Amino acid sequence: MNGDKKTVFSGVQPSGNLTIGNYLGAIKNFSRFSEEYKTFYCVVDMHAITVRQVPAELRRRTYETLALYMACGLDEKKNTLFVQSHVPAHAELGWILDCYTMFGELSRMTQFKDKSAKNAQNINAGLFTYPTLMAADILLYQTDLVPVGIDQKQHLELARDIAMRFNQIYSDTFTVPEGYIPTDTMKIMSLAAPTQKMSKSDENANAVVYILDSKDDMIRKFKKAVTDSEAEVRYAPGKDGVNNLMTIYHAFTGKTFEEIEREFAGKGYGDFKLAVGEACADGLAPVRAEYERLIADKAFLESVMKNGAEEATYYARKTMSKVRRKIGFVN
Numbered sequence: 001m002n003g004d005k006k007t008v009f010s011g012v013q014p015s016g017n018l019t020i021g022n023y024l025g026a027i028k029n030f031s032r033f034s035e036e037y038k039t040f041y042c043v044v045d046m047h048a049i050t051v052r053q054v055p056a057e058l059r060r061r062t063y064e065t066l067a068l069y070m071a072c073g074l075d076e077k078k079n080t081l082f083v084q085s086h087v088p089a090h091a092e093l094g095w096i097l098d099c100y101t102m103f104g105e106l107s108r109m110t111q112f113k114d115k116s117a118k119n120a121q122n123i124n125a126g127l128f129t130y131p132t133l134m135a136a137d138i139l140l141y142q143t144d145l146v147p148v149g150i151d152q153k154q155h156l157e158l159a160r161d162i163a164m165r166f167n168q169i170y171s172d173t174f175t176v177p178e179g180y181i182p183t184d185t186m187k188i189m190s191l192a193a194p195t196q197k198m199s200k201s202d203e204n205a206n207a208v209v210y211i212l213d214s215k216d217d218m219i220r221k222f223k224k225a226v227t228d229s230e231a232e233v234r235y236a237p238g239k240d241g242v243n244n245l246m247t248i249y250h251a252f253t254g255k256t257f258e259e260i261e262r263e264f265a266g267k268g269y270g271d272f273k274l275a276v277g278e279a280c281a282d283g284l285a286p287v288r289a290e291y292e293r294l295i296a297d298k299a300f301l302e303s304v305m306k307n308g309a310e311e312a313t314y315y316a317r318k319t320m321s322k323v324r325r326k327i328g329f330v331n
């Protein structure tokens, strides 16, 4: 809680072009909290450097991610929009919470195991303690609710455990956060390998639909999407490719699975894939248009970042002074 409002926090890494998985699993939901909650949406650049980044690209993507937040409906006057590295309290609390997080807990994180396998040359300590920094992001603002995709559930549970552990040792300090995970779009799958999550770091460009892809690119990618040999548009176990396309179509049109099955009864996958591509491209057209307008105005984006960081710092300071006092740091 902050004042009389409950608090929402979420973050996205500027580590690649954002995908429709990021959009449907997380960003699309952010704006629904703007009125009733105190909302903090952060571009988590410090998390991004756990994997090696090209500096100029990281900088560019930080602007892009902020512009996309706004293009997806986040008004800078109603939401605190900021860049993680602009608020040093994230690093400060991250370190402190490292000392209340067990090696064994971090070793069990599936994302750490996956990322270590993918980055065998660079299994750095930051990759290992990544979830503690994420806990710091969340706990710093006394967050009640964290809108994320299902892949972040394990990290969120760790943040809850850390908060409860700290509260138990030092009396109530942190709000224990809850996740807000959408039931229908919590895990959008790769178009090329539909048993795997769609990921912005996928090397196969056909596997991933980016929010800013052109309409032609989107349609081309959906046309190539892996399905099955059954040629029946039906939501069923084992039909991972079709289930994923139906989920995406449902998300952009609001149609139920039954309605979708009826719409494509007796038709092949070709018609269906084209319809999914068009619905996705049309649904995102306003986001792309608004993004183009925003990204052209760097000075404005910088003013949003600056104001956001000041606002975030104000709230972060309150938590930090409590934490410092409780653990025995001299003021």
Ligand code: TYM
Residues within 6 Å of the ligand: 009, 010, 011, 012, 013, 014, 021, 022, 023, 024, 025, 026, 027, 044, 047, 133, 134, 137, 138, 146, 147, 148, 149, 150, 151, 152, 155, 185, 186, 187, 188, 189, 197, 198, 199
């Ligand atoms: P990141 O940058 O990988 O993803 C941003 C958000 O998009 C969601 N997401 C998906 N949802 C559905 N289907 C998919 N295929 C898909 N891919 C990604 C993610 O669940 C996430 O909500 N650790 C976080 C960033 C972070 C954070 C935080 C989030 C840092 N600190 C504090 C919340 C609160 C991450 O890597 O997200």
